[in-house]
């Protein structure tokens with residue numbers, strides 16, 4: 001008998017897990033991938049999101065294989081950009097303030113790269129883009145937001161699923177993409193490998 005396929009989410013992000021669960025998908029295992037997220041010289045934001053998703057997926061697929069697992073590994077990376085400029089995932093208030101000042105009154109783009117590595121080690125990728133426009137933020141709004149701390153570790157220094165949802169005046173594309181996992185595309189990738197959202201794994205024709 002073949003080993004059952006395990007669905008592995010290559011992420012430490014509770015939001016990515018919650019989004020998958022929301023769509024009825026329960027990963028068997030969570031294996032965060034620590035990769036260097038520094039952009040290459042001149043690297044475009046969309047290319048960075050795709051490259052990092054692939055690096056995370058391949059790293060975890062290798063670990064799963066070494067552990068003797070038959071696994072399907074899903075990884076994602078979210079990048080916020082204004083034009084070609086890639087915004088950081090701030091840990092410091094000053095960095096977050098810089099992001100908010102830049103985003104105030106402007107349209108920016110959020111890219112999420114997805115990578116699904118199948119049991120044979122083949123990568124299936126998607127790149128999803130959402131355009132988001134923020135209202136003009138007053139000094140007080142920026143200071144209040146910095147004080148709330150929701151920006152910490154989030155691409156672009158904000159979390160749309162929290163207080164910063166009130167900054168958004170226009171959004172074109174997938175909302176879940178901004179939160180970190182474009183659901184329709186992620187579900188499509190997984191379902192393409194024989195996963196039935198209601199029933200778990202279904203037997204695939206050889």
Ligand SMILES: Cc1cn([C@H]2C[C@H](O)[C@@H](COP(=O)(O)OP(=O)(O)OP(=O)(O)O)O2)c(=O)[nH]c1=O
Nearest residue numbers: 011012013077078154155158159160178179180
């Ligand atoms: C723009 C935005 C980003 N984010 C988050 C999603 C991601 O967790 C994070 C971008 O960083 P990522 O490097 O994509 O992900 P991560 O390091 O948090 O998790 P992992 O690599 O283990 O999967 O920013 C929000 O939660 N809300 C938002 O509105």
